[in-house]
Amino acid sequence: MTTQLAPDGRLRHLLTLDGLPREQLVALLDRAQAFADGEAGRSLAGTAVCTLFFEPSTRTRLSFQRAMQRLGADVLNFDASTSSTSKGETALDTLKNIEAMGVRGFVVRHSVDGGVAELAAAAAPGTALVNAGDGRSAHPTQGLLDMLTLRQARGTDFSALTVLVVGDIRHSRVARSDLQALRTLGVGTIRACGPAALLPDDATLAGCEVSQDFDAALEGVDAVMMLRLQRERMAEGLVSSLDDYHRDYGLTVGRLRRAAPDAVVMHPGPMNRGVEIDSDVADGPRSLVLRQVANGVAVRMAVLEALLA
């Protein structure tokens, strides 16, 4: 398996938060905090970085682009839908070609689990890849920005916290990266909640208190991390209806009262308002949703700088 760490322990690619040493994770958060506080950074001036998305995502792409711009990088974009991949070229040939153009960094989204790691394994020595989401496996920069947001809100003593992850954990790369990071940072109590059909395997839930009862799971938590419900879960028969889902797993103002008085609410976006989260909560005083987005740029700056500067 591709490792994202070089033999000397330095971060070469960012593929997953699974196994990323705590001190490296914290160092990335610290550097991201500096960027969030306004540090200018132009450390990638003259360096070309390419977004390489085999699955569409406007928001993640824009966030990475803004990070590249603030670092002074030259931004290139590869849109797989209008590309030579439709002429039968493989993703690997695409990567090797753009690499040959002198591009040193790639931000890659892939629909297949491990698709980004497979490309990283074939990259040239000087090339660095950032996983911007692969299949259901990992979305490490989302995990990092969630941790930065949590740390800003609740301080650095993670051992005292109870954090709840709610929703379609089974199909969520965001949930996997979040759970890995929460464990690495030593969060005191991690809870996971969702309907049985949307809960993942046991390994994913290692160390979690697992429940299908949202009301019970919410009791006294310090942070609620909501997940997006993909509408295709209905077609697959995993969820009976949006109304039922909202009744059982939708975060409402009333329900949020079960959490700790100063509990915060997070969501990776885009939100299904009225399904997994009500607008009163999403736009309310406990919501950190836009702070998460802001931190996304800072975290991506820290990652790109660590890999490429």
Place this chain on the structure above:
Amino acid sequence: MTTQLAPDGRLRHLLTLDGLPREQLVALLDRAQAFADGEAGRSLAGTAVCTLFFEPSTRTRLSFQRAMQRLGADVLNFDASTSSTSKGETALDTLKNIEAMGVRGFVVRHSVDGGVAELAAAAAPGTALVNAGDGRSAHPTQGLLDMLTLRQARGTDFSALTVLVVGDIRHSRVARSDLQALRTLGVGTIRACGPAALLPDDATLAGCEVSQDFDAALEGVDAVMMLRLQRERMAEGLVSSLDDYHRDYGLTVGRLRRAAPDAVVMHPGPMNRGVEIDSDVADGPRSLVLRQVANGVAVRMAVLEALLA
């Protein structure tokens, strides 16, 4: 209703030319003239500006991008057709998200009347929006560039001029912005001409001499502002055929002889050659069509600078 002026009278957004004070309009034209004359400007270095188009438009987007580049801004592009809006995210959530990424300026095109103003009403205090066209309501930078072009050709004494706007005024945001600006600048005589089915309500035509007879309306005018005929007007039964439209409302070299000897011809593009305008006119010595395009970049630089610098 959202106002585009801050309490101190400063321009905060540019949403419409309706009600924009004459001195502010003239100040924008003066600054645009400096940019048209080659002034460098780099006043937006490090500032991120995002095009946010919920309706496609390559030319307007390119013109704004070129303006941003000349000002040194970091350019981001959001293409609604491949975006999270297809996942059900609202335009407002999209705006608030990109705003959270540290983007201070937005150039927004929207298919709905008032769609841009609605977004502006929800923007954060430091954010500025430029309306790049909303529904049939307004296209203020087109209005400004038309005024700059007219002023370059005929001088600053607008009171002496007779200007004719021709075509599908009813469905045209360009016509609305042009008519508002012509009134604000005190043009002596404003004429409006088109088939009855394509004439708008009386408020839009306030102060205009209205006619359905193109030949009569052309007599002695100093400037003819043609409008694009959308082909869907045929399907809607508002226009019988392109041939009929050309016969009655197409600008030909012969017809143009009715105008003043030094009359100028304008068109916002893209032109339907042989429908509303003949190539002999569009490419002829009286045509300012490409000058309009050139002025578009200068006007957009002036607007972005006024809002963001």
Place this chain on the structure above:
Amino acid sequence: MTTQLAPDGRLRHLLTLDGLPREQLVALLDRAQAFADGEAGRSLAGTAVCTLFFEPSTRTRLSFQRAMQRLGADVLNFDASTSSTSKGETALDTLKNIEAMGVRGFVVRHSVDGGVAELAAAAAPGTALVNAGDGRSAHPTQGLLDMLTLRQARGTDFSALTVLVVGDIRHSRVARSDLQALRTLGVGTIRACGPAALLPDDATLAGCEVSQDFDAALEGVDAVMMLRLQRERMAEGLVSSLDDYHRDYGLTVGRLRRAAPDAVVMHPGPMNRGVEIDSDVADGPRSLVLRQVANGVAVRMAVLEALLA
């Protein structure tokens, strides 16, 4: 016919390698070599260059974009598929409009033979066009990058070389540009090989040894330039099957033994692995495929600088 040379002999546009004087071709290769060796160049700072693709091509577009970035140019992109051309605007109106925005350089891909030259004929005096591929006619920067790659591998004495071009020469703009450049540089022996249905007219093959027998044609060659087989040739009945094509014209490790011991292999990409070329060859020690891609950026820098700096 549009000439790409100004009356004083200077290169004004790059439309074709047909008739480009040898000394100009060599000067472009020399300058490209300097860029390939790492020369920084920022000679187009503040200059706007627009990619104008009426036919999709991600890789060529990215290569030009990277060249523009290294030269410090402001990059604009026009995507014909979402543009006003769908509103009936002509390619010429599109060019003239973007030109009016202050854009001085255009990189144009067109589906029609001579489509780029036609636009160049109508361009303003200060505007320069680069043909990024038109119909089956020409792809001059590909021809240049192939020559640079060949020169790096085999030195500057082209008269001693035997070079073989293989495949669908009839429909290939790459082959036409390559053959023209090989002749201009005085390559000793030029061979052309492919099935009868994919061989072009005699003028294209002037000076070539023509064969339908790939094995025989490979004997002792110093360089093999493979061409991509478009899959639509099957539907057109020009090729019976991919398997048959591979049997007769696919480059395998075994077949390559017929060439000179140090023969090099080139392919413009994207490759149909297992059809015209086996992966063992494409990724093998004789392959210059990625070197070609790297040289593409350097060659395009040299061309853009020569036209615009």
